[in-house]
Amino acid sequence: MNHSYRRGGSLYLSMVIALTVCALPSFAETHSEYLFFPHIGASFHSGLADDSHLDSDDYTYGLDLFAAVEYQNLLFLGEALLSKEEQEIERFQFGWRLGDNKVWLGRFHNPVGYWNTQFHHGGYMQTSITRPAIVAFEDDNGPLPMHLTGLLVEGTREHDGRGLGYSVALAIGPELSDELEPLDVLSPTSGSQDRALALNVYREPVVYGPTRYGLYINYTEIPAASRGLDEIRQVSAGVYLNWESGPWRLIGSTFHVRNRLYQSNEVQVDDYLSGYFQAENTRSDRWKVFARVEWTFSDENDAYLVQFPDYARERILGGVRLDIFDRHAFKLEISDNRSEQDNFRQLMMQWDAMF
């Protein structure tokens, strides 16, 4: 794949999107939102193996651009990430509102669990610096499809003050090359992605309130010719929770992942169970403390996970977040990580903001 083309094209497309959405508000009845999420961060590692892929220190910076435009019942939603490591169109969706439901076409975030459809690429929106490894983005050693391209239908029904929500996706998933590669909206015929289906159903004890619990299932066919495999058929399913009360917030999710790896006439089936649980406590208007534990069971010699040597199979972390001024946050995070290759400690610092 021509990455320089992709990067140049992404930048070009970002500019086109920006110009388009800026021009749209001239129409009456058009409502738009633009959000900018800059970040600058540093991370330091200790205990790395001699042949580790990770550097002992790393610095990152970037800007996440978000635009949403609404014209009557027509919707557009776009998100582009411009960072040191990548420039990519992350979400690019056109939608129609049908009552309390929305029908989207385009590239969107896979509705698996809670984290992936809540925080997206806006670091400011999440309390911690890192995402749980099981829902890490594809280009950050994530083992599950986080972006799909196709049809997404979602909505919430209200009953007796409670909410019942759903998301259904009929889409195209990623292929497995150097990493999971979702369909490139700039060059949709360049890959060999296959179909994906996802269903997420959740309950809100108070409709449109923050507390939510639910379950999801996702099926993806992942071509993997460059890994010497014909195809991987992956089914993941799990339950999740986001609970908020007073100063407390708890976020947790489980992931049972079954992979069928097809090679010539042979099929290898492997399962693993993963999950995370994060607790956050708001100490004051400015301070928050948080801690998270992540785990993976039955991962020994897993034929699928071995394709992701940097995936953190276990992690314990703690951190603080200081919100200063208006919509600026400084975060500090310390973690102990175990991947297939490494057992290391990590110190991260990051400034996140939103404009």
Place this chain on the structure above:
Amino acid sequence: MGCNVLIRVKYASLITLLGCLCLICTGIAAQPSQRSLLLVCSADANLESLSHAEVRKIFLGVPVTKGQVRLRPLLNSTDPLATDVFLQQVVFMSRREYERQLLSRVFRLGDPRPPEYDEIDSLVEDLLDTPGSLSFMWSEQLESHAGLKSLGILWKSSNN
């Protein structure tokens, strides 16, 4: 003698009556005035009452349509007390939680946030000019702005 007594009694009664009136007036003045927070829209709008649940939904950025008109929430921030009362009593969230919920909704679903107004004149102007627009204000604010109507009481202060 009898006449003097009668005059004294009359004066005493008058003083007592005046005293009582003074006490009543002082009592009324000392009593905190009852305030009502109202849901308001343009007097020309073809809207009647809305339930608290509907108002909450609208101000959380969820699209609601009535009579083929999309209702547009306008967040009144001209009086911090009115805003706090509205968020606590109708939306059931603190200011910080409310902002986070709106941001989350924008980022997830693309639903626009309610525009926020720091000046009452701008708020009233947009209420009058934008079809389907809704806001909230104290009853005395409504009385001083022509062209608006109340769609109902959202909250009333108690006299106790």
